[in-house]
Amino acid sequence: MLTIKDNQVVKNELEIKKSRFITTLTRADSEDSAREFIAEIKETYPDARHNCLAYIVPGQGNNNIERSSDDGEPSGTAGLPMLDSLRGAGVERICAVVTRYFGGILLGTGGLVRAYTDSVASALELSSLVELEEHDIWELPISHQTAGKVEADLRALNFQVIDTLYAEKATIRVSVLPQKANEFLSAVAALTQGQGEAKLVGTQLSPA
Numbered sequence: 001m002l003t004i005k006d007n008q009v010v011k012n013e014l015e016i017k018k019s020r021f022i023t024t025l026t027r028a029d030s031e032d033s034a035r036e037f038i039a040e041i042k043e044t045y046p047d048a049r050h051n052c053l054a055y056i057v058p059g060q061g062n063n064n065i066e067r068s069s070d071d072g073e074p075s076g077t078a079g080l081p082m083l084d085s086l087r088g089a090g091v092e093r094i095c096a097v098v099t100r101y102f103g104g105i106l107l108g109t110g111g112l113v114r115a116y117t118d119s120v121a122s123a124l125e126l127s128s129l130v131e132l133e134e135h136d137i138w139e140l141p142i143s144h145q146t147a148g149k150v151e152a153d154l155r156a157l158n159f160q161v162i163d164t165l166y167a168e169k170a171t172i173r174v175s176v177l178p179q180k181a182n183e184f185l186s187a188v189a190a191l192t193q194g195q196g197e198a199k200l201v202g203t204q205l206s207p208a
Contacts, residue, residue, distance in 0.1 A: 001132045001205065003027060003093040012123040016115050018103025023123040028057050028095040031065055041097040049102040052116060054082035055095035064092060073100075077112035085120035091129065096120050132205040135175040137162070140188060140198040144170050150191050157187055160206065174198075175206050 004010070010025040024041055028034035034055040042051050054068040068079030082096055098119045107115060142150055147170035154174060155161055162173040176184045181200075188196045 001092050002090050002129050003132055004091065005128045005130055008128055010123050010127045012119070012126055014115070014119055014122060015103075016111075017105040017107060019105070019107070019115070020099075020101040020103070021115055021119040022099040022101075023119040024097050024099070025120075025123045025127060026095055027093055028055055029093050031055075031057050031059075031067075033057075034067075034095040037095050038097055041099065045099045048099045050078065050098075050100040052078035052082060052098045052100065053096065054079055054086055054120070056083070056086055056092050057095070058093065073112060073116075074109060077109055078116045081113045081117040082120045085117050085124070089121070089124050091124065093132075096123065130207045132207060133177065134203050135160070135206045136178055136181060136200055137202045137204055138174045138176055138184065138198045139201050140172040140174065140192075140196055141169045142172060142192065142196055146192070147172060150196070153191050154187065159184060159187065175204065 004025060004027045006027050008027060012023045014021045022045070026037050028037060034057050038053050045051060050071045050073055052069060052071045052073060055066070057065050059065040066083060068083040070076070070078040078098065082098060086094060086096060098116055144166065147164055151161055151164055151172050154172070160175040162175055165171045165173065174184065185198060188198050
């Protein structure tokens with residue numbers, strides 16, 4: 001899965017026949033976060049003629065939610081071309097808003113489609129895109145005395161340690177690709193001399 005870097009906001013502006021097209025892109029991991037971002041952009045440009053939008057965010061199961069809006073532009077000339085730009089780039093978990101300040105010259109249906117398509121494509125070229133893969137999250141309860149060394153050894157073996165939580169016992173949380181689960185469990189057994197028992201507690205998307 002290709003997406004924009006977390007917390008990155010990309011802004012780009014094109015001027016086409018005196019109209020200003022300001023594109024703003026961000027990562028959106030839910031429909032709620034996409035809607036919040038759209039509301040922020042509308043507050044930023046309250047005097048704009050149009051704030052057209054498109055987003056692709058996770059839905060239920062493995063299905064994505066895709067939404068778009070022409071926001072007053074002729075039907076099919078803004079939101080759908082923007083959505084097609086996102087689809088064509090193969091990106092997900094992303095929200096795009098194109099703010100238009102009308103310059104007084106009508107672009108026509110074809111001109112609008114090109115303008116909104118090019119606006120999103122140009123902003124994507126400026127974005128830092130990352131590949132995300134699903135990782136398993138493992139927790140390893142361990143004594144406080146050995147937690148630091150085991151954590152360092154796991155990092156040395158190129159396992160992604162998320163953090164270590166300290167309570168009655170220390171708990172090392174590790175992100176592991178599913179295909180490397182056996183390798184991780186073997187490492188845990190070796191580093192703890194067979195005393196450690198890691199538990200699979202969930203999954204998350206992480207950079208590949």
